[in-house]
Amino acid sequence: MKRVLLYIAVLLLVLACSARAQSSEGGEEDPFKNDPFFSKPLQEFFQKSGSSEDSTASVTGQRTMKRQIRHLNQEGIDFEDFLEAGPYNSSLLYSRYPNLPMIHFNRVNGLFLGLEQERMQWYGDNWLFDIPNIQTHGLIGYSFAQEDWNYSVGLEKLFGRNKYVMIGAEYHNAAATDDHWRVGLTETTVTSFFAGYDYLDYYKQKGFGTYLLLRTKRFFEGGVSFNDSRYSSLQKRTNWALFGAGDRYRTNPPIDFVSGTPVDTLDISSLTFAGSFNPKRLLISRFFTFSLNGMVEIGDPGISRSDATYTKYTGELKTYLNFEPGGVLKYRLKMGSITGEAPNFKEFQLGGLGSLRALPYKSYTGNPGGIDHFANQMILSTAEVQFGSPDYGDSDWIDFDDFYLSFFLDSGWANYSAELAESNAPFTDFGAFTFSDLRHNGGIGIGSSLLRLELAWDLNETSRAPVLWLRLNPTF
Numbered sequence: 001m002k003r004v005l006l007y008i009a010v011l012l013l014v015l016a017c018s019a020r021a022q023s024s025e026g027g028e029e030d031p032f033k034n035d036p037f038f039s040k041p042l043q044e045f046f047q048k049s050g051s052s053e054d055s056t057a058s059v060t061g062q063r064t065m066k067r068q069i070r071h072l073n074q075e076g077i078d079f080e081d082f083l084e085a086g087p088y089n090s091s092l093l094y095s096r097y098p099n100l101p102m103i104h105f106n107r108v109n110g111l112f113l114g115l116e117q118e119r120m121q122w123y124g125d126n127w128l129f130d131i132p133n134i135q136t137h138g139l140i141g142y143s144f145a146q147e148d149w150n151y152s153v154g155l156e157k158l159f160g161r162n163k164y165v166m167i168g169a170e171y172h173n174a175a176a177t178d179d180h181w182r183v184g185l186t187e188t189t190v191t192s193f194f195a196g197y198d199y200l201d202y203y204k205q206k207g208f209g210t211y212l213l214l215r216t217k218r219f220f221e222g223g224v225s226f227n228d229s230r231y232s233s234l235q236k237r238t239n240w241a242l243f244g245a246g247d248r249y250r251t252n253p254p255i256d257f258v259s260g261t262p263v264d265t266l267d268i269s270s271l272t273f274a275g276s277f278n279p280k281r282l283l284i285s286r287f288f289t290f291s292l293n294g295m296v297e298i299g300d301p302g303i304s305r306s307d308a309t310y311t312k313y314t315g316e317l318k319t320y321l322n323f324e325p326g327g328v329l330k331y332r333l334k335m336g337s338i339t340g341e342a343p344n345f346k347e348f349q350l351g352g353l354g355s356l357r358a359l360p361y362k363s364y365t366g367n368p369g370g371i372d373h374f375a376n377q378m379i380l381s382t383a384e385v386q387f388g389s390p391d392y393g394d395s396d397w398i399d400f401d402d403f404y405l406s407f408f409l410d411s412g413w414a415n416y417s418a419e420l421a422e423s424n425a426p427f428t429d430f431g432a433f434t435f436s437d438l439r440h441n442g443g444i445g446i447g448s449s450l451l452r453l454e455l456a457w458d459l460n461e462t463s464r465a466p467v468l469w470l471r472l473n474p475t476f
Helices: 002-017 037-045 052-079 092-096 185-195
Strands: 103-106 110-117 134-143 148-159 165-176 203-215 220-233 256-258 261-263 265-277 288-299 309-324 327-341 377-388 404-415 439-447 452-458 467-471
Touching: 052 185, 092 203, 092 220, 092 265, 092 288, 103 185, 134 165, 404 452
Parallel strands: none
Antiparallel strands: 103 110, 110 134, 134 148, 148 165, 165 203, 203 220, 220 265, 256 261, 265 288, 288 309, 309 327, 327 377, 377 404, 404 439, 439 452, 452 467
């Protein structure tokens, strides 16, 4: 208990140092414009100093920093592009490539220090080539636990007068995760470094990819990506945490199992289509908005050799309703289906942070006792009602800078269907699902989007003890 209190005290101290700054700045005119802190040093390093343009840029940079700090409390440590844009503020295809932050800490890499220029940014910079509409990006970093260098290098070309079309290519050899939707990547660095809790699973991705992105002025972004990569398992390399003795870290699982035997290397070529409506959650009306995302990943599209043949379908709906001053109903529906035989790290697992909060992490796989297959069908529903001080300057929505109270209900279903594994139709065997199959977790939370305590109960087994979480991001 003392360690938990010490951990919370340290977090409060860190967060107090970045207390919100009041600013009269409005939002960005273009919602697709990201301006994270870590994108600046590389740009400024190659700029000439001493000009009036630099003075103007400095003032603009100060205003941007104030805006970012203000939104840090509102959107958490990951969901606002405060440090990096990352997978949360970029195209859905971003995480088809290595997606860990350039500075992070986890159980496989230990301390990782790097320098990165991010991919898929509609407002990049020409820091390497002074050619209009050409953007370079890449990563160079070192994992002290793996004693290994990670790197990537890529090039992008923007087309059109409005620059709403992008073609890019990248070669990479770096660690990645498919679990970024469960818990924030920077949030995981904080909990791993301070307390020894790492809620993601990792693998090494080496190969190349090409992609085409398209967007409209405000509401739509889509694209297609071809990837040809070798995926390799990573081993847990550290038990260290600043506070707390003992080994709290889970074993990092292999990328696949065959007949109960771990498979540590797979060559997979894939073609992925993705589309988003309103990914920046702009208000559709004064009191309501929603976003809709969808992705289809075709493993072994016949373009290159692949060790796995499958098609993975995922979709997500998020809605936000301001039903009274300071009261918001948030709802997320996430669904997925996989035809063919996908490797384990591509299949579905529910439980724990980001899904069913009262269940053990990734404990609900739909295939009890089996490790060769996890779920190839999944439904996840999350409803949250939040009450807090209204922000009267923003149409009576909650002022997420302040503390608020939330009540939530997590509902989920996962299943492995042998019939679906032999089919090409994503809805095969979904008729077997009934609402009585859903597992339900309910709970209460208090805090802000940047620092919040949540208490969750398993409503299917009420005799189980509740689970306490400390969050540094909104749930979604």
